Amino acid sequence: MSNSSEGWIEVAKLFAEDREVEILCPECGKACLKSEEIALPSDKTVEKRIYCEYCGAENFMRLNKKF
Numbered sequence: 001m002s003n004s005s006e007g008w009i010e011v012a013k014l015f016a017e018d019r020e021v022e023i024l025c026p027e028c029g030k031a032c033l034k035s036e037e038i039a040l041p042s043d044k045t046v047e048k049r050i051y052c053e054y055c056g057a058e059n060f061m062r063l064n065k066k067f
């Protein structure tokens, strides 16, 4: 493990505020992160997969659905 977890916390904060935000990958710093939302059966939250196509890093976060 690297010390990039702080970077991912920051990424999660930014995505929580703006789901379309473009953020450089905290692992490689060479590409913008992509994201996709995965609907969960318990319909109060969505799971967001944030990933880097360049280096393959990925992280998951939970977001409350906005109605």
Ligand SMILES: [Zn+2]
Pocket: 025, 026, 027, 028, 029, 030, 031, 052, 053, 054, 055, 056, 057
């Ligand atoms: Zn990367």
